[in-house]
Structures are given as structure tokens and as C-alpha cells.
Amino acid sequence: MLSRARQFLLTRAAWWWVLCVGLLPLLGLVVLTVQDGLGANPAEYLIRATGDWTLRGLCLGLAITPLRVQLGWPELARYRRMLGLLTYLYACLHLACYVLFDMGLDLQEIVLDVLKRPFIWLGVSAWLLLSVMAATSFNRAVRWLGGARWQALHRVVYAVAVLAVLHFWWMRAAKSNFNEVLVYAAILGALLAWRLQRAWQRRRLRAAKPTSEV
Amino acid sequence: MAISSNIWQSCHFSASDITPVDVYQNRRQLLRGLAAGATGLALTSWAQREALAQASGNSPLSGKPTTLAGGQTMEKSTAYKDATTYNNFYEFGTDKADPARRAHTLKTDPWSVEIEGLVKKPGRYHLEDLLKWSAMEERIYRLRCVEGWSMVIPWVGYSLADLIRRVEPQPGAKYVEFITQADEKTMPGVRSGSLEWPYVEGLRMDEAMHPLSLLAFGMYGEVMPKQNGAPVRLVVPWKYGFKSAKSLVKIRFVDKQPVSSWTRAAQQEYGFYSNVNPTVDHPRWSQATERRIGEDGLLAKKRKTLMFNGYEAQVGQLYAGMDLKKFF
Numbered sequence: 001m002l003s004r005a006r007q008f009l010l011t012r013a014a015w016w017w018v019l020c021v022g023l024l025p026l027l028g029l030v031v032l033t034v035q036d037g038l039g040a041n042p043a044e045y046l047i048r049a050t051g052d053w054t055l056r057g058l059c060l061g062l063a064i065t066p067l068r069v070q071l072g073w074p075e076l077a078r079y080r081r082m083l084g085l086l087t088y089l090y091a092c093l094h095l096a097c098y099v100l101f102d103m104g105l106d107l108q109e110i111v112l113d114v115l116k117r118p119f120i121w122l123g124v125s126a127w128l129l130l131s132v133m134a135a136t137s138f139n140r141a142v143r144w145l146g147g148a149r150w151q152a153l154h155r156v157v158y159a160v161a162v163l164a165v166l167h168f169w170w171m172r173a174a175k176s177n178f179n180e181v182l183v184y185a186a187i188l189g190a191l192l193a194w195r196l197q198r199a200w201q202r203r204r205l206r207a208a209k210p211t212s213e214v
Numbered sequence: 215m216a217i218s219s220n221i222w223q224s225c226h227f228s229a230s231d232i233t234p235v236d237v238y239q240n241r242r243q244l245l246r247g248l249a250a251g252a253t254g255l256a257l258t259s260w261a262q263r264e265a266l267a268q269a270s271g272n273s274p275l276s277g278k279p280t281t282l283a284g285g286q287t288m289e290k291s292t293a294y295k296d297a298t299t300y301n302n303f304y305e306f307g308t309d310k311a312d313p314a315r316r317a318h319t320l321k322t323d324p325w326s327v328e329i330e331g332l333v334k335k336p337g338r339y340h341l342e343d344l345l346k347w348s349a350m351e352e353r354i355y356r357l358r359c360v361e362g363w364s365m366v367i368p369w370v371g372y373s374l375a376d377l378i379r380r381v382e383p384q385p386g387a388k389y390v391e392f393i394t395q396a397d398e399k400t401m402p403g404v405r406s407g408s409l410e411w412p413y414v415e416g417l418r419m420d421e422a423m424h425p426l427s428l429l430a431f432g433m434y435g436e437v438m439p440k441q442n443g444a445p446v447r448l449v450v451p452w453k454y455g456f457k458s459a460k461s462l463v464k465i466r467f468v469d470k471q472p473v474s475s476w477t478r479a480a481q482q483e484y485g486f487y488s489n490v491n492p493t494v495d496h497p498r499w500s501q502a503t504e505r506r507i508g509e510d511g512l513l514a515k516k517r518k519t520l521m522f523n524g525y526e527a528q529v530g531q532l533y534a535g536m537d538l539k540k541f542f
Contacts, residue, residue: 043512
């Protein structure tokens with residue numbers, strides 16, 4: 001059963017299937033917008049929903065490697081880039097909703113707002129870092145940068161995770177309602193902790209067997 | 215200032231925005247007509263609103279349209295559905311959809327309000343009595359939330375001043391403190407610690423005595439929906455919405471400025487006065503503009519927030535000579 005699931009993950013159909021599922025939240029938002037189903041404050045709904053989906057995307061994207069290693073399912077690796085780019089799509093939509101619906105595309109307003117609200121520049125910096133990753137997500141970029149440098153660059157996703165949680169925490173601080181923030185912080189924290197633990201283990205192994213590195 | 219507010223009004227409304235009074239007064243008849251299947255009549259947005267109000271199951275509560283200056287804005291009322299499903303009432307949760315979902319547990323009958331402190335006629339007064347203390351009026355007020363959105367609500371009630379005069383404050387009473395219901399059993403938000411409960415608000419005596427300060431028992435021609443602060447709440451239209459405490463259980467006359475719940479939670483962000491003021495920003499966001507719920511489309515620019523929420527002509531003199539940046 002499990003092996004069949006793993007086999008399926010390798011198919012072209014599975015790739016398309018995951019992509020479609022990843023686009024479902026966007027489709028849902030489009031349908032709700034067209035049907036006037038976003039409630040009393042549609043702008044707020046869209047800004048929050050796209051932000052929520054960006055956070056969820058980050059959690060899923062960062063869960064790929066731990067799952068791949070812990071389960072021993074290398075097939076999962078081919079979904080990491082797609083999830084990363086989907087997350088970037090929702091981050092772009094989140095930013096676009098803010099710029100269009102909250103700020104009315106008024107550049108001066110935006111600058112003033114960013115200065116006024118530090119939590120906004122936290123979000124903007126997270127988006128900028130994601131942009132760098134998205135721009136270097138192609139195969140050719142990996143080759144051009146070289147594997148090690150590419151990997152080092154893409155570790156900024158850990159900073160993005162921290163910035164995103166802080167951004168959300170700061171927003172919710174107004175209502176001192178941190179329940180949801182804590183859920184995301186716990187998930188992302190666990191995923192980062194797993195990596196730290198693995199890095200530490202590797203370093204210890206290397207220290208114990210200095211000759212193993214040839 | 216009266217001039218500027220008139221200019222503002224004249225350039226924002228067309229005659230078609232205003233429902234003719236006779237149509238409005240005969241609205242129930244008209245609705246019956248609609249319900250009976252009268253065709254050819256366009257179901258206007260307010261008729262829809264009324265139909266929704268009737269579907270809510272709340273008893274009707276009507277008031278005579280007020281003659282008070284500033285008491286009836288000509289702006290279009292917010293849809294009943296939006297006004298009753300998009301609420302801040304933290305006793306039922308911090309999400310704005312929570313009150314509509316959860317407030318049905320609030321028990322409003324029997325209800326009494328305790329009047330205490332520096333007052334000649336203290337006591338526990340039953341809601342039925344309070345309802346008779348003055349003539350019910352309909353007042354259509356703008357409501358500006360500190361979060362940057364606004365609505366227009368047709369409230370039903372009477373001036374808080376009518377209640378205050380009846381209970382005769384002592385000369386030492388300088389402020390009025392409002393204490394609201396905090397019942398762990400029926401209010402899930404009270405069990406979680408987003409704020410200190412009960413929710414407390416306060417007004418200076420002259421603010422409380424201002425005729426625009428309203429003790430509201432209903433809205434949209436019906437008894438106050440639970441999610442909007444049933445059975446009796448405060449409405450102070452020139453202040454940010456959180457000053458208008460809901461589900462009042464105690465009104466206390468005091469000599470010292472009360473500490474309201476939001477001031478206690480974040481002193482540097484929410485001051486005692488909390489007058490709507492586009493020139494004094496919240497430390498974390500601008501208060502210069504607002505989004506009118508149900509009116510301003512997704513791509514519409516937010517509208518400018520008015521000094522004292524557009525009630526400057528009526529209440530400006532209460533704050534003459536005060537540094538409103540300091541007393542925010």
C-alpha cells in the first residue's frame with residue numbers, strides 16, 4: 001500500500017494533482033470574491049486568507065525534507081520546489097491585496113504605512129527573501145550558482161519562517177490573541193529544531209571521524 | 215466648523231441616497247405588501263435590510279426619528295447582515311464572526327442595571343423600567359472602529375442624560391463608569407484572558423450628559439441583537455467604537471477618572487478619551503482614513519476620517535483648549 005503511494009508520487013499525474021490542490025485555495029478565494037461571499041469586509045478577508053495560506057505553505061514546504069528523511073521517502077523531494085513556488089504565489093497575492101485593497105495603490109500611503117507599522121516591513125522583508133529564492137529556483141540557477149552556494153542561499157527560508165511568524169504575531173498582538181500564532185510558531189519551530197538537531201549530529205559525527213571526509 | 219461639516223455632507227450625498235420619510239415610516243406596510251407578492255416594486259436595500267431584521271426573530275422596537283442636531287445622518291445605513299455579523303464583542307471571542315455565532319447564549323431576561331456611587335437615587339433598576347424612563351428615539355449614527363472601518367447604524371434608545379438626570383448625581387460625581395456583563399458560563403471569551411473582565415468604560419460627566427450620548431436598547435427597528443450588546447448598551451458616536459460599552463450591568467458615578475479596559479491593556483495605545491481623530495494616529499497604524507463596510511468596494515480608496523467622526527459641530531466645545539494629542 002505504502003509502496004504504491006510512493007510509486008504514485010513519482011508519476012506525472014501526481015505532480016499535476018499536487019499542483020491543482022495547491023491552487024484550490026486561490027480558486028476558492030476567486031469564487032468567493034465573484035459571488036460576494038467574503039463577508040462584511042472583503043479586503044480584510046482577502047488579506048488575511050492569503051497571509052494564512054502563505055504561512056501554511058511555508059509549514060508544508062519546510063516539512064518536506066524532515067518527512068523525506070524520517071520516512072525514507074526520497075520521492076517527496078520533487079515536490080519541494082513546487083510547494084516553495086506556490087507559497088511564493090500566495091505571498092505575492094498577500095502583498096498585492098495589501099497594496100491594492102488596503103492602500104489603494106497610493107505609493108506615498110504605502111511608504112508612510114511601512115514606516116508606521118514595523119510589522120509590515122517584517123512582512124515585506126520576508127517577501128523580498130522569498131523573491132530571491134523564487135528567482136533562483138530554476139535548474140539553471142542551481143547549476144550557475146553551484147550546489148553548495150545554492151543551498152546556502154536557499155537556507156534564508158529559515159529566516160523567512162521566523163519573519164513570517166513575527167509578522168503574524170505582531171499583527172495579532174493588537175488583540176492579544178496568540179492561539180493561531182502559537183500553532184504556526186510551534187510547527188515551524190519544530191521543523192527548524194529538527195534541522196538544527198541534524199546539523200549538530202552531523203557535526204558531531206564529523207568531529208568523531210575526521211578521516212571519513214575524503 | 216458647522217459650515218465645513220455641511221459642505222462635507224452636501225458633496226457626499228445625492229437625494230437618491232435618502233429614503234423619503236413617508237416611505238420609511240410606512241416601511242412595515244410596504245414590507246407586508248412585498249411579502250404579499252406585490253410585484254413591480256424594486257426590493258431596495260433598506261427593504262432587504264428590514265426583511266432580514268424581521269427574519270432575525272427579535273421583537274420590534276421602534277423610536278421616533280430624533281430631531282437632535284447630528285442625530286440622523288443622511289448616509290446610507292449599513293446592511294443589517296453586516297452590522298450583525300461583523301462585530302467586536304470580545305466576551306464572545308476575538309474574531310469578528312464569533313459574536314454572531316456565540317452570543318445566543320447571553321441571557322437578557324431578566325436584566326437589571328445597578329446604579330451606584332455618588333448618586334442620590336442608587337439602586338437596581340429592571341430593564342422594563344429603564345425602557346420607560348424616556349421616549350424612544352431613532353438615531354442614525356456613524357460608527358467608527360479604532361481598527362479603521364466604519365458603519366452607519368440606526369439605533370433605538372434615548373439620551374444617556376435622561377437616565378443621569380433621573381438618578382440625580384451628587385455634586386462630587388465627575389465621571390461615569392460603565393461596567394458590562396462578564397459571565398464565564400455564557401460568554402466563552404471571558405474564560406480566555408484577552409482582556410481583564412468585566413469590561414469597563416468611562417466618560418467625563420459632560421460627555422455623558424451630551425445629548426448625543428445614547429443609551430441604546432435596539433437597532434434597525436428591533437430589540438438589540440445579542441451580538442450587538444443586548445439588552446442595553448452605550449453609543450457615543452464621536453468616539454471609537456470600543457468606548458460604547460455593550461450589555462451594561464452597572465453604571466457608577468465617581469469622582470476620579472475611571473481606567474477603561476483597553477487603557478489597562480495598552481495604556482500607550484488607548485487613552486481615556488479615544489475621540490475619533492484623523493490627526494492623532496494609533497501608535498501602530500494611521501487613523502486618517504476608514505473603510506465603510508458594505509459601501510466602499512474592493513478597489514475604492516478608503517474615505518477620509520472626520521474629526522470627532524463628523525460630530526465636531528456638536529461636541530467640539532467639550533474639548534476646547536485641550537491638547538488632543540496628549541489626551542488621546
